Amino acid sequence: MEKNNISYIDLDQAKAFKALETLSPLSLEKLLTTSAIAEKTAASGAGLSYNYAAMPVGEKQLELLEQLTEEMQLIGKFRLLAAGGVMNTGEKRKVLHHLCRSELVGKVLDEKGQDIGAFYREQQRRFSDFAGKVHAGEITGSTGKAFTTVLQIGIGGSDLGPRALYLALEGAVEAKMKGLFISNVDPDDAAAVLSGIDPERTLFILVSKSGTTQETLTNRDLVLSWLESKEIPGLKPGKQMVAVTSATSPLAGSDTLLDSFYIDDFIGGRYSSTSAVGGVILSLAFGPEVFDRLLKGAAETDAIALNAPFRENAPLLDAAIGLYLRNILHYPVTAVLPYSQALSRFPAHLQQLDMESNGKRVNRDGKPLGYSTGPVVFGEPGTNGQHSFYQLLHQGTDIIPLQFVGFKKSQRGEDRNDEAGINSQRKLNANLAAQIIAFAKGKEDVNPNKSFPGGRPSSLLVGDRLSPEVLGALLAHFENKVMFQGFLWNINSFDQEGVQLGKILTKKLLSGETEDQELMAFDTLLR
Amino acid sequence: MEKNNISYIDLDQAKAFKALETLSPLSLEKLLTTSAIAEKTAASGAGLSYNYAAMPVGEKQLELLEQLTEEMQLIGKFRLLAAGGVMNTGEKRKVLHHLCRSELVGKVLDEKGQDIGAFYREQQRRFSDFAGKVHAGEITGSTGKAFTTVLQIGIGGSDLGPRALYLALEGAVEAKMKGLFISNVDPDDAAAVLSGIDPERTLFILVSKSGTTQETLTNRDLVLSWLESKEIPGLKPGKQMVAVTSATSPLAGSDTLLDSFYIDDFIGGRYSSTSAVGGVILSLAFGPEVFDRLLKGAAETDAIALNAPFRENAPLLDAAIGLYLRNILHYPVTAVLPYSQALSRFPAHLQQLDMESNGKRVNRDGKPLGYSTGPVVFGEPGTNGQHSFYQLLHQGTDIIPLQFVGFKKSQRGEDRNDEAGINSQRKLNANLAAQIIAFAKGKEDVNPNKSFPGGRPSSLLVGDRLSPEVLGALLAHFENKVMFQGFLWNINSFDQEGVQLGKILTKKLLSGETEDQELMAFDTLLR
Structure with a gap:
């Protein structure tokens, strides 16, 4: 299947890349016009749109970037990946997180001929049923009390993505259970979280694909012995816990646990938020239908990423323009700046997604690369960051490209007009618009200390309101962007x-x- | 006073810097020996020590860095600053945050001859008394109920530092009140926090030095109207609130508020954690004596920074070695990696402290610089980061220097031995030690995808247990490091x-x- 007319070359062997290297850099201020703002936009799923009018790419750059994506067969490689190609070459595994959302190119079978998508759907059905029974009080804690809190024990991909999504959904929909997380092997992490919970009413989710993660097993044992130490009559620690693991792990099918839900080797940790790794806790905390809406949004973005032409394909454009910033303009860092407090931990998830996927120095065949790969990714919500590190972004000696995210409406709708009739959401978004312009255009001043050089590129992902669908689309946008960039760098984005x-x-x-x-x-x- | 034999030159004019540029880079693996680990160490306050055995500096580099600090008169400039020199040249202000901790070089008088340190101490006495009365139930909410929660409304320096310290102290001592924060103008931030509090039992702290910060005033109005909307008989919204502001701000001395505490223009936002900006909430949450212990630790570090010779001066060494990484080896990013969950938001504070102070492109006289200044700073607690962005740190195409922080003991002491008799704290620190070695030495493998190039520099700040004193010392370590680096770059680190x-x-x-x-x-x- 891997031989479907797909070939692999390094970025610096691509003709379009060599042509890009010969172009002169463009003035951002000249490129940034009202017609560019109207035209340089493309859809991601769930109504999200990606605007790149404040990026330093003109028609020639875009043409060559489009040629580059064709020359390096990005869509073909995505199609191959979605069809079950062994794109994780280091670990010799398929890469199938998209299949948690939809069958983009039909069924994918495993070596025994089993339908892998059906397996993922079966797991989703199982944990949806489980969540429904917990919400209905049919499944209770071992002393008969209803579960009111769900606490996930996991680290890395079993923590950052699910936690970022949990926090982002808290204001989007009404919660059915409170969600908590323990990740760090530092005993202070568990001690702080456990100090605030009711042992009888807390359902623990133990998440480790391999079933061997040191931190997670250590914290499991810490939690189980903490539960025992409470000496609550009738309380069975294991029966307060479910596992999310692979069917072949030492944790699978344990009789001592309340239940187990399964993933497999084709879903990497940082891509696992839409599998049972994120699905169990999100379905419990917010209801299976909310998780389903998130999957729907992600599936919409996946379909755009696979099928839309270059200029209408937000994840593909974002990947290609990011490559231009990294390999033509040589910027080593990207800041992700969501103007939404609900996305407070989304940059931490993207940091893992991007840096763990594309922080690689050899190509997919193990050959050392002669060009830069993944940048450092960091970020905090706006407007908070404006009062912190934006000083360096505006007036520091290095240029840091920016990836803004904003929404027309607040999540909770609890807002207030000031005397001038302006509400907080309007102020938030006015700040966002103002920053894009300030970064791009700068401002001269007779006092050099008050001068802004401008020429700081940014893009904007904008949605209506951060709903479950929009959140799913946002997640998939970045997953697909990172995947496409991995293809451009000719690396394996799926091992670590x-x-x-x-x-x-x-x-x-x-x-x-x-x-x-x-x-x-x-x-x-x-x- | 500024003429005390102090002169200002740009870094690239310094003889020692030019000499540093001629040295050949050294092999980190060769430098990293057991005797280097024993010897390359210096004290910060409260028993903290800074180890730089895994930094790419040998005897020649250290000699030249020491010469550089002398040639550029770093200690003299610090002495001048502490004595009340106008070191914030852009805003023509003194820089006196150290004076919240101790009189390093004696009294500092303002233009009217008033003792500024006495003013800071008077404010500390006032908010200590206030906190004591709240804890004793002598000051209550407007309906007569005891305050149990304290909620700070502020942004930037009025948020990041106090919040990071609050989170770091939660496990260090027993809390007297719960602390919460609202910062973002995004209405979802306030809505989420307010949804969980009891209006009658919550004391709000409004923090804005100028009294004009858009986000903070917007959130104040949002909070006051939320309190009104509760229609609780007898509840006076203003009497649930105190202000921390400058004596000349529009918020000062308001009769509508419960009380006001003052700061002045000589303490910048990002340096204000040890003033009333951090002191009011920390004294309320943990008791004035805990805040006092924090000040004591910070004062110890300040004294070392001012008085210790180069090789025994941790903040000065850290600053000088950081400069070597930035301006000789040209690394644009630094990661701060605390192996302590209690420091989960400390990197966000350091991000502001460092990037807002030293993200400058003109020197203190407004002349554009021909060299790089402050790096991008980011970080997350270990071991969490190991399962996230460390992939890029180990095997990415760029080298990112690392600043580790660790403690011998956990904060809460709630730990558990596994079957092998190993507890979580031991695992945490074994991971930290292993990472330093893995980054420095790397490992060859026949499979290039499994090879680690090594040569990744790191330093380690290590303390006994994250107590209030140690936290104060850690805070002051970075404040002084950043100040010294600003002197080296010949920039004004105190405006924005x-x-x-x-x-x-x-x-x-x-x-x-x-x-x-x-x-x-x-x-x-x-x-």
Whole structure:
């Protein structure tokens, strides 16, 4: 299947890339016109649109970027991925998170001929039923009390994505249960969270695909012994807990747990928010129908990413323009700036999604690359960031491209007009519009300390209101952007070998097997 | 006073800097020896120590960096600043946050001959008394109920530092009141926080030095009208609120409020955590004696920064080595990685502190600079980050220097040994030690995808337990590091003109006075 006329070349071998390198950089201020604002826009799903009028790309750049995406067969590679191609070359795995949302190119079968999409749907049906029974009081804690809180134990992809989505949905819909998270192996994390919960009314979700994640198993044991220490008559710690894991993990099918839900090796941690990893907690906290709406939004974006032509394909444009910023203009950092407090932890999720996927220095065949790959990604919500690090963004010595996200309406609709008849949402968005212009155009001043050089590029993703559908579309927008950029860099965006060495050294140190004198010396400093 | 033998030159005019530029880069792996780990260490306050054995600086670099700090008179400039020199040249202000902690070089008088330190101490005495009366039930809400929650309304420096410290102290000591924060002008921020509080038992702290911050006044009005909307008999919204502001602000001395506490123009927002801006909420939440302990730790670090010789001066070493990374090795980003969940928002505070202070492109006299200044700063707690963006740090195409923070003991002491007798804190710190080694040394593998290039520099700040004193020392360590780096770059680290343009454009847009067509076009997209 991998041979479907798809070929793999490094970015610096692509003709369109070489042509891009010969173009002169353009003046952002000249490019930024009202007609550009009207025209340089493309749809993502659920009514989201991506505006790139404040990006330093003109017609020639766009033509060459389009040629580049064709020359490097980005849509063909996505099609191959969606059809079950082994795109995670390092681990020799399919990459099927899209299949949690929809069958983009039909059924995908595993080696035994089983329908993998049907498996994901079956799991979704199972955890939807489970959530429904918890909400109806048919499934209760082991002492018979209704569950009112759901607490996820997981780290990395089992934490950042689900947590960001949970926080983003809290104001979008009415919650059915309170959601909490424990991730860090630091015992203070668990201690702080556990200090605020009712053991009898809390349902724990243990999330580890491999079933071997050190932090997660340590925190599971910590939680189970904490539950035991409460000495509540009739309370069975295991029966307050469900697992989300792969069917082959040591955690699978445990009789000591209340239930288990399954994922498989074709869904990587940072891409797992729309699988059971995010689905169980979101379905419990907000209801299965809310999670379904999120999947619907994501599926809309996936379909656009796969089918829309370049100028109408927001994730593809975002990926291509990001590549131009990184490999032609050589900007090493991107800031993600959502003007929505509900997205307070969304940048932390994108940081993992982007940096863990594309922070790679060899191509998909293991050959060292002669060009830069994934940038550093960071961000905080606006307007908070304006009163913090924006100083450097405006007047620092480096240019940092910006990715703004905004919504026409607030989530909760609880707002107030001031004496001038202006509400907070309007102020929020006026700030956002003003920042785009300030960054792009700058301002001369006789006092050089008050001058703004401008020429700071930004894009804007804008939606109506941060609903479950819009949130799903936003999530899928970035997943697809990152995937497309991985194709452009000719890397494998779906493994994470870079996390292994630290794990190995930790294990050796804890088991007393290390002979590394410096490792032991640092360890001693910390004891 | 500014003429005390102090002169100002740009970094690239310094002889020692030119000499540094001629040295060949060193191999980190060769530098990292057990004797280096034992020797390359210096004290900050409260028992904190800074270890730089995994930094790419050898004896020659250190000698030249020491010469550089002398040539550029860093200690002399700090002494001048502490003595009341007008070091904020842009705004023509003294810079006196250290004076909230101690009189480093004696009394500082204002233009009327008043003792400024005495004013800060008087304010601390006033809010300590106030907090004591709230805790004793002598000051209550307007309906006579005891205050149990304290909610700060502020943004930027009135939010990030106090919030980071609040979260860091929650596990360090027993709380007397619950603390909450509203910062963003996004109405969803206030709505979410207000939905969980008891209006009669919540004391609001309104924090704005100028008394004119758009977001903060908007949120004040939103909170006051929310309180009114509750129609609780006897409840007087203003009498549930205190202000922290300057004596000349429109908020000062308001009869409609319960009380007011004062700061002045000599304490910048991002340096204000140890003034009333942080002191009121921390004294209410944890008790005045806890805030006092924090000040004590900060004062210890300040004294080391001012008095210790180069090799024994942690903030000075950290600043100088950071400069080497930025201006000799040309690394544009620094990651701050605390292995402590209690410091979950400390990187966000440091992001403001560093990027708003040193994200400047002109020198203190307004002359454009020919070298890089402040880096991008970002970070998340370990071990969480290991399962997220560390992939790029280990195997990405760029080198990102790392600043680790760790503690020998957990804060809460609620831990558990596993079957092998290893507790969570030990696992946490073993991970930290392992990461330092993995980043520095890397590992060859026959599979290039599993190879780690190493050569990734890191430093380690290590303390015993994150107590109030240690937290104060940590805060002051970074404040002094950032100040010293500003001196090295010959910039003014104490203004923030870069935030002004966006404010002006927002105001014009909201008042209908703008004629910028592109600004209006983006605004339309968001309505």
